[in-house]
Amino acid sequence: MENRVNPTAAVKTGWSLTKEHLIVSLGLILGYCVVNMLMGFLPAEGIMSLVSSLLTLAISSAWTLGMTRITICAVDGEEPQFSMFGEAMHRFGSMVLLMLALFGIMMVPIIVILIIALILGFNVDALEGIVSSNPYEMMEAMQSMGMLFLLIMIPCIYLGIRFIFAPYVLVDRGLGVVDSIKASWTASAPIQGRILVFMLLIFLAYIIGFVCFFVGLFISTITALYAQAAFYRQVFPAGIQDPLMVEDANVVMN
Secondary structure (H helix, E strand, O other): OOOOOOHHHHHHHHHHHHHHOHHHHHHHHHHHHHHHHHHOOOOOOOHHHHHHHHHHHHHHHHHHHHHHHHHHHHHOOOOOOOHHHHHHHHHHHHHHHHHHHHHHHHHHHHHHHHHHHHHOOOOHHHHHHHHOOOHHHHHHHHHHHHHHHHHHHHHHHHHHHHOOOHHHHHHHHOOOHHHHHHHHHHHHHHHHHHHHHHHHHHHHHHHHHHHOHHHHHHHHHHHHHHHHHHHHHHHOOOOOOOOOOHHHHOOOOO
């Protein structure tokens, strides 16, 4: 399977699909941005703060669900259509639960690291030195912040690698939340290095998009979405019947 997984080829496929389906993809991205902008006008006080958070979760889940469906179909040779969003909505509840589950799992190491840092005497007040006029205090605060950030990022990146396929398995295979997480964990185990390379390539694409300013970021985002679907399809070919069966999925050996 490792010979079949090629991060560079996935990014190239993502770029080809971006050029082929640019208009539809750009429309979906712009639509999502407009909805998020409108969300910013909602009051952020009292009960409306909770309502705003729930709406944000719902919109994010629907977006992830629809774009996952569209990008997988595009990789499989189908023409992306706005109607695919509606076709995928029967998995909306499962996607919400998956996003909540992944968020909860990601928060565990962050909380543990923060608790350990406080127990070991991490000086939270020292972070105020970032805005200090004293160069020594500023440098010390930046070092403390950098070390804490690095400690938090390491487990987050690792878990991001292991769970990268979970939304795709849920949409493409129709598995439940727990089984989707299990399938992603199993499939990512032997190719963690290649997933990291893929993530770095996507990060590079975003940097290039940022250099090209506003339009470039849209193109980079579309390319990243198609590339991730192409990468998923390399690991989980269309003929797999049960992604949880290692022998059938060929995710460890072959």
